[in-house]
Amino acid sequence: DTWRFGLEETEGSVQYAYAEAFKDLIEEKSDGDITVQILPYGVWGSSYSALYDALQGGAIPISFGSGFLGGTVPESQLMSLNYVMPNDQLETAEILNSDAFMQSDAWQQSFRSRGLVPLAAVPEGFQVWTANKPIHTPEDMKGLQIRVMDNSLLRATYQAYGAAPITIAYGELYSALQQGQAEGNIQPVFAHENMGFYEVQDDMIFAEQAQFIGNLIANEKWYEALSDDQQKMLQSTLKEMVQKGHDIQTQFNAERLETIKDKSDINIIYLDEKERSRFRELARPVRKVYVDMVGERGKQALDILLKEVEESKSGSSDSDDGQAT
Amino acid sequence: MSQISSSRSGDQHSSALLRALLLFDRGLGLIERTIVAGSILAMAFLMSAHVVGNIVLGQGIAGTYEITEMLIVVITFVGVGYAARHARHISMSAFYEQLGGQRRKALLVLICLGTALLMFYFSYKSIEYVITLHDRGRTSASLQMPLWIVYLALPIGFALAGIQYVLTVIRNLTSPGIWRSLTEQEDYNDAPLPGSDAEGASTPDDR
Amino acid sequence: MLTGLGVLMLVLLLLGFPMMVPLAAGTLYMMFTGMTFFGPDQAVSWMINGVGSWVLAAVPMFIFAADILTRGHTANRLLDVVDAFTRHLRGGLPITTAASCALFGAVSGSTQATVVAMGGPMRPRLLKKGYSDSFTLALIINASDVALLIPPSIGFIIYGVAMQTSIGDLFLAGILPGFLIMVMFSLYCWIDSRLKGITPDPKASWRERRRALRRVILPLGFPVLVVGGIYGGFFSAVEASAVAVAYALLLEVVIYRQVKIRDLGSLALSTGMITAVVFILVAIGAAFSQALATAGVPEQILKPIIESIGDSQFLALLLIAVAFFIGCMFVDPIVVILILVPIFKPLVQSTGLDPVHVGVIVTLQAAIGSATPPFGCDIFTAIAVFRRPYLEVIRGTPPFILVLLLATLILIVFPQISLLLPSLGSD
Ligand code: NA
Numbered sequence: 001d002t003w004r005f006g007l008e009e010t011e012g013s014v015q016y017a018y019a020e021a022f023k024d025l026i027e028e029k030s031d032g033d034i035t036v037q038i039l040p041y042g043v044w045g046s047s048y049s050a051l052y053d054a055l056q057g058g059a060i061p062i063s064f065g066s067g068f069l070g071g072t073v074p075e076s077q078l079m080s081l082n083y084v085m086p087n088d089q090l091e092t093a094e095i096l097n098s099d100a101f102m103q104s105d106a107w108q109q110s111f112r113s114r115g116l117v118p119l120a121a122v123p124e125g126f127q128v129w130t131a132n133k134p135i136h137t138p139e140d141m142k143g144l145q146i147r148v149m150d151n152s153l154l155r156a157t158y159q160a161y162g163a164a165p166i167t168i169a170y171g172e173l174y175s176a177l178q179q180g181q182a183e184g185n186i187q188p189v190f191a192h193e194n195m196g197f198y199e200v201q202d203d204m205i206f207a208e209q210a211q212f213i214g215n216l217i218a219n220e221k222w223y224e225a226l227s228d229d230q231q232k233m234l235q236s237t238l239k240e241m242v243q244k245g246h247d248i249q250t251q252f253n254a255e256r257l258e259t260i261k262d263k264s265d266i267n268i269i270y271l272d273e274k275e276r277s278r279f280r281e282l283a284r285p286v287r288k289v290y291v292d293m294v295g296e297r298g299k300q301a302l303d304i305l306l307k308e309v310e311e312s313k314s315g316s317s318d319s320d321d322g323q324a325t
Numbered sequence: 326m327s328q329i330s331s332s333r334s335g336d337q338h339s340s341a342l343l344r345a346l347l348l349f350d351r352g353l354g355l356i357e358r359t360i361v362a363g364s365i366l367a368m369a370f371l372m373s374a375h376v377v378g379n380i381v382l383g384q385g386i387a388g389t390y391e392i393t394e395m396l397i398v399v400i401t402f403v404g405v406g407y408a409a410r411h412a413r414h415i416s417m418s419a420f421y422e423q424l425g426g427q428r429r430k431a432l433l434v435l436i437c438l439g440t441a442l443l444m445f446y447f448s449y450k451s452i453e454y455v456i457t458l459h460d461r462g463r464t465s466a467s468l469q470m471p472l473w474i475v476y477l478a479l480p481i482g483f484a485l486a487g488i489q490y491v492l493t494v495i496r497n498l499t500s501p502g503i504w505r506s507l508t509e510q511e512d513y514n515d516a517p518l519p520g521s522d523a524e525g526a527s528t529p530d531d532r
Numbered sequence: 533m534l535t536g537l538g539v540l541m542l543v544l545l546l547l548g549f550p551m552m553v554p555l556a557a558g559t560l561y562m563m564f565t566g567m568t569f570f571g572p573d574q575a576v577s578w579m580i581n582g583v584g585s586w587v588l589a590a591v592p593m594f595i596f597a598a599d600i601l602t603r604g605h606t607a608n609r610l611l612d613v614v615d616a617f618t619r620h621l622r623g624g625l626p627i628t629t630a631a632s633c634a635l636f637g638a639v640s641g642s643t644q645a646t647v648v649a650m651g652g653p654m655r656p657r658l659l660k661k662g663y664s665d666s667f668t669l670a671l672i673i674n675a676s677d678v679a680l681l682i683p684p685s686i687g688f689i690i691y692g693v694a695m696q697t698s699i700g701d702l703f704l705a706g707i708l709p710g711f712l713i714m715v716m717f718s719l720y721c722w723i724d725s726r727l728k729g730i731t732p733d734p735k736a737s738w739r740e741r742r743r744a745l746r747r748v749i750l751p752l753g754f755p756v757l758v759v760g761g762i763y764g765g766f767f768s769a770v771e772a773s774a775v776a777v778a779y780a781l782l783l784e785v786v787i788y789r790q791v792k793i794r795d796l797g798s799l800a801l802s803t804g805m806i807t808a809v810v811f812i813l814v815a816i817g818a819a820f821s822q823a824l825a826t827a828g829v830p831e832q833i834l835k836p837i838i839e840s841i842g843d844s845q846f847l848a849l850l851l852i853a854v855a856f857f858i859g860c861m862f863v864d865p866i867v868v869i870l871i872l873v874p875i876f877k878p879l880v881q882s883t884g885l886d887p888v889h890v891g892v893i894v895t896l897q898a899a900i901g902s903a904t905p906p907f908g909c910d911i912f913t914a915i916a917v918f919r920r921p922y923l924e925v926i927r928g929t930p931p932f933i934l935v936l937l938l939a940t941l942i943l944i945v946f947p948q949i950s951l952l953l954p955s956l957g958s959d
């Protein structure tokens with residue numbers, strides 16, 4: 001059997017390294033009965049909806065889906081809400097992949113009603129801001145033309161912070177930052193490095209407001225057609241991959257941050273708990289925007305997630321109460 | 326542009342069938358023209374308003390990117406039909422131009438039949454795709470607009486193109502001479518003269 | 533099965549089927565024979581995603597702007613100035629054309645938009661001066677493609693992501709090679725006009741030049757607005773295309789009143805038709821190249837050659853150049869970069885080649901490829917816009933392609949040309 005595995009990223013990315021580790025485990029456990037074929041960005045196409053079409057149609061039965069998945073599974077935008085997850089990245093990975101959340105009716109049905117099954121959630125590192133001035137407070141962000149994807153939830157989030165979010169195509173972003181059309185940018189560290197965005201920005205701000213989450217998704221028909229043994233093998237592999245994925249991601253982002261520090265004199269800022277709390281305050285009402293946008297099932301998923309975060313609050317000193325809105 | 330207007334002569338002898346077809350064709354042409362030109366104007370207006378908003382108000386129009394991309398899709402696929410109507414699709418015609426008389430006509434009919442077949446196949450495939458998107462409830466990411474409505478442009482455009490190629494076949498089989506489309510007759514070596522198209526991308530005069 | 537694919541497409545192409553037919557038939561052939569695991573449903577998705585892209589919006593918008601400016605007076609006023617200053621120089625007009633295309637393309641980032649925006653008004657003048665149409669078309673197409681080497685360039689961005697190398701360094705690295713090619717093109721134009729015996733016109737008087745300049749004050753707002761707006765950070769290159777439309781309307785409808793509001797419908801219609809004729813090939817071409825990629829065709833062909841090449845840097849670069857050149861002849865350059873770069877990445881690493889230099893070579897091939905038959909987007913654009921037969925459009929291209937291949941060879945032998953600026957840039 002061949003399991004085709006589609007990625008939203010190219011070779012040399014977090015998703016690629018994750019897929020390779022996943023491939024090794026599956027091929028070993030199945031004694032070679034199953035081959036995993038990795039299809040990185042570019043091979044299946046270059047527009048994410050082509051990947052989601054292949055996933056929903058079954059041609060590519062396993063795939064990552066992240067920021068652009070909103071049109072296919074609106075509830076998945078839960079992952080781009082700010083200040084919902086704990087600050088500890090491993091803890092985030094564990095909560096997202098816990099049975100309580102991942103196997104919850106709300107989360108499963110959000111995907112299953114579109115012919116998909118959510119398998120796992122893979123945090124790929126914090127979404128980090130860059131700008132040409134230091135940002136410590138919402139006042140610093142006031143009127144900042146920060147680039148967001150063409151996505152209403154993200155726009156609402158940054159409007160809540162007081163910024164003036166601007167939409168720019170990914171391919172045009174480097175020039176836009178260079179010429180100053182965009183004054184700020186939001187990406188995981190590896191993307192800042194990979195696309196060279198840091199070369200044209202002065203400050204890099206870790207506000208720990210959100211992590212970049214890749215949803216690992218299967219085609220529902222394909223998943224249900226797997227034998228019980230295969231499903232068990234897949235699920236046990238996914239459990240192992242939680243820690244492995246975290247290791248891959250932290251190593252990747254640490255290395256990439258080193259590269260950025262080596263190659264530029266960008267000013268790196270970590271917001272402290274007090275500074276973060278002001279942004280958190282402003283981000284809270286955006287949860288209502290999410291709920292209004294995606295409806296009851298999304299609200300349930302959010303409530304479950306907040307409850308899990310609340311209960312596990314160990315390492316994250318500054319997570320807040322579990323009310324959705 | 327002279328090449329088109331000068332060659333619309335055979336129409337007087339139209340049979341009833343042809344007249345009916347021409348009427349039907351004119352209706353389709355009106356729809357195509359409205360959609361294609363309207364989309365271009367809408368795109369220009371939306372994008373410039375977005376830029377002005379960004380500069381003047383620090384706030385562009387939400388969803389500009391998305392709508393622009395949708396408009397390109399509409400222009401492309403509905404335009405396939407419109408371009409077929411004016412025999413403007415690009416081809417490598419060196420061999421075709423070597424042929425004369427009935428042979429050339431036979432090859433043209435073959436090309437039109439084959440192309441029509443392909444267009445109808447794609448029309449059918451894209452109907453399936455549109456239905457699937459409808460059932461999956463796929464929406465656009467920014468404005469949450471149902472995408473199946475936008476992508477109706479595919480089955481419609483491919484069908485319109487297929488119809489044009491079939492009409493061309495009918496015209497060729499019922500009228501003397503070689504017809505590149507229902508209403509455009511081909512002259513030998515009718516490549517436009519240099520200078521006649523010096524206005525570059527100007528419009529073929531439309532009926 | 534690969535042979536079957538080739539024969540099928542070639543026969544359909546040569547019989548004179550519309551270009552979309554061989555591309556579509558090739559795609560379906562791969563799907564029905566199981567060369568790729570994707571079915572025809574995916575072809576529809578690929579077609580939509582192939583054209584549903586923001587960056588492509590620049591093409592219809594620049595065509596629309598050029599249509600408006602050509603219908604009115606602006607384009608001619610601008611060209612009168614060029615004429616007044618260059619007509620006494622041998623090859624002056626074609627050299628100015630080449631430079632304008634390269635500059636406009638560099639800024640707009642779209643080679644297709646450049647073919648329309650610059651080629652539209654320039655072509656009639658060149659024809660009037662006695663240059664042949666094939667030369668004129670080839671000049672416009674190829675000079676526009678140099679744009680891919682001059683920042684901002686989508687080719688470099690895609691390559692940078694696929695190869696994981698600095699996009700900023702790539703941008704710097706493209707500048708000198710871009711200039712080198714412009715100089716080589718100018719030389720060719722000079723020689724060509726000499727050989728053809730096209731005599732320069734008498735020099736324009738300063739009085740005439742001043743008059744031309746005065747008439748061009750408002751039209752000059754066009755380049756100032758587009759270039760200034762992009763480099764001043766007011767809008768992106770794609771957005772600039774809509775600004776160009778707005779300014780063209782302001783000039784021609786409001787100020788000069790050469791274009792009536794009611795003309796806009798027919799102008800938009802002609803823009804839409806040209807867009808559709810080119811973009812349907814972009815759409816089906818996207819499906820074709822994606823099917824080819826998932827069928828593993830590039831890998832099957834290249835893997836054995838790569839293994840036999842050893843660690844010669846020269847051979848490696850040559851192979852890369854040839855592979856990308858051939859790939860870009862048939863498939864959209866962006867897709868070629870995305871598919872071939874991962875295949876060549878190990879070779880680049882094992883031979884110790886500088887990935888930035890490789891990026892320049894690759895992007896140059898992509899540029900050449902957009903102007904190379906049989907499938908080249910800029911060729912299609914020129915055919916659609918200027919309404920010339922396919923063969924006539926491509927007849928003039930061989931000398932330009934030779935110049936570009938010569939440039940490739942020079943760059944392979946002298947990597948310093950690409951690497952000088954990035955090395956200065958990084959202290
Ligand atoms: Na450029």
Ligand code: NA
Binds near residue numbers: 862
């Ligand atoms: Na080509």
